[in-house]
Amino acid sequence: MSAAELADGVDGVDGADRVDAVDEHAGVDPAAPVGAADGSPYGEPGKPFDRRSPFFYGFVGGLGALTAFAVFNALLGISSVLMLVVVAFFLAAGLNPAVEFLERRGLRRPLAVTVVLAVAALAVGLFLVAIVPVITDQVAAITKNAPGWLDELQRNQRIQDLNREYDIIDKAKQYIEDGDFLSNLFGGVLGFGLKLISALFNLFVIVVLTLYFLASLKTTTGAIYKLAPASRRERVSKLGDKVIANIGGYVSGAFIVALCAGISSLVFLSLTEISEYAVALAFVVAVLDVIPMVGATIGAVIVSAIAFATDIKTGIACVVFYVVYQQIENYVVYPRVMSRSVDVPGAVTVIAALVGAALLGPIGALLAIPAAAAVLLIMREVVVRQQDLR
Numbered sequence: 001m002s003a004a005e006l007a008d009g010v011d012g013v014d015g016a017d018r019v020d021a022v023d024e025h026a027g028v029d030p031a032a033p034v035g036a037a038d039g040s041p042y043g044e045p046g047k048p049f050d051r052r053s054p055f056f057y058g059f060v061g062g063l064g065a066l067t068a069f070a071v072f073n074a075l076l077g078i079s080s081v082l083m084l085v086v087v088a089f090f091l092a093a094g095l096n097p098a099v100e101f102l103e104r105r106g107l108r109r110p111l112a113v114t115v116v117l118a119v120a121a122l123a124v125g126l127f128l129v130a131i132v133p134v135i136t137d138q139v140a141a142i143t144k145n146a147p148g149w150l151d152e153l154q155r156n157q158r159i160q161d162l163n164r165e166y167d168i169i170d171k172a173k174q175y176i177e178d179g180d181f182l183s184n185l186f187g188g189v190l191g192f193g194l195k196l197i198s199a200l201f202n203l204f205v206i207v208v209l210t211l212y213f214l215a216s217l218k219t220t221t222g223a224i225y226k227l228a229p230a231s232r233r234e235r236v237s238k239l240g241d242k243v244i245a246n247i248g249g250y251v252s253g254a255f256i257v258a259l260c261a262g263i264s265s266l267v268f269l270s271l272t273e274i275s276e277y278a279v280a281l282a283f284v285v286a287v288l289d290v291i292p293m294v295g296a297t298i299g300a301v302i303v304s305a306i307a308f309a310t311d312i313k314t315g316i317a318c319v320v321f322y323v324v325y326q327q328i329e330n331y332v333v334y335p336r337v338m339s340r341s342v343d344v345p346g347a348v349t350v351i352a353a354l355v356g357a358a359l360l361g362p363i364g365a366l367l368a369i370p371a372a373a374a375v376l377l378i379m380r381e382v383v384v385r386q387q388d389l390r
Helices: 003-011 015-026 054-077 079-104 109-130 132-154 157-166 168-177 181-185 188-215 217-225 233-269 275-289 295-310 312-338 346-388
Strands: none
Touching: 054 079, 079 109, 079 188, 079 217, 079 233, 079 346, 109 188, 188 217, 217 233, 233 275, 233 295, 233 312, 233 346, 275 295, 295 312
C-alpha cells in the first residue's frame, strides 16, 4: 500500500475529496480552467528556458558577437575624436605637474590652472609673433634655393646615373619650382583650405579639452576610481595617480629634451654657412626630436643634407655635431630628464615606439612610451604580486 493510500485510509477521505477540500479552503473554484490557479486570466507561467540548450548558447553568442562588431565599428567611426581626447588628456597630464607645483606653494587649483594656462598661452603667443615670421621667410628661402641644391647633387656621378635612368632630379626640380606644389600636396586650393580649417578646428577642440581636463583632473579621476570595489579603491587610486604622474612627467620631459635639441641646433647652425636658415632648421629639429627613436635622426639627416648641398665642410661639421649631440642626449640629457617619470627598458621602448608608430603614426610613437610605462607598472604591482602570493 502506498503512502497516499495509507493516508486516505486514515482520513477516510479519498484523494479527489482531499483536493476539492484544499481548493475550497484556498478559495479556488475546482471548475476553473487549468492554469488559472494564480488568478491570471492568461494562464500559469511555464518553466524557465533551458540555458543548457545549444540553441541558447548559439543565440547569446551570436548576439554578443554582433554587439561587439557594432561597438567596434562605432569606435572606428569616432576614432578621430578619440585621438583628440587622448592628445588633450596627455597635454593636460603634461601641464599638471606645473599646476601641482603651484598648489604646493599655496595657490588653489583654479588659480593655479589659470596661471599655468596664461603662461603657456603667453609662450605660444611670443613664439607666433617672434619666431613664425622668421621660420616662414627661411622656409621660403629654402624652397627658392632647393633647385640650386639639386643642381649641385647632379654633379655627383652616381646621382647622374640615377637621374638619366629615372629622371629623379629633373622631376623634383620641376615640382619644387612649381608655385602650386603645396596646394597640390593637399589636393588643390579647396583641399588645402579644408585641411587648414580642419586643423584649426582640431586645435581648438584640443585646447578646450585640455582646459577641461586640467581644471577637473582630480574630479574626473576620482569619479573613475569610485567604479572600483571599496576594498581595492585606495590601491586603484594610488596606481592611477602614479600612471598619470608618469604620463605628465614624460610629456614635460619630452618637451624639455626637444627644447634642448632645438636650442643647441640654433646655436651651432648660427655659426655655419647655413646660418640664414638656422631658426627654421632648429625648429624642425626640435619638433622631430619629440618623436622617440627616429625623430632626432630624421632631423639631423634633413639639416645635414641641406648643409652638404650648400657646402661640403658645413655638411661634415653638421654630421659630426649631430653624432656627438645625440650621444650626449641619449646618455646624459634624456636619462636625467626622464629618470623621475618613466622607467622603461630599452627593448620595450623600441617595441612600444614601433607598435605605436604603426598604429597611430607619429602621435602613436609619442604616446607609446608612457603607455608602456603604465602597462609595466600595472603588471609589476598587480600581476606579479598576484603570482608571488601563489
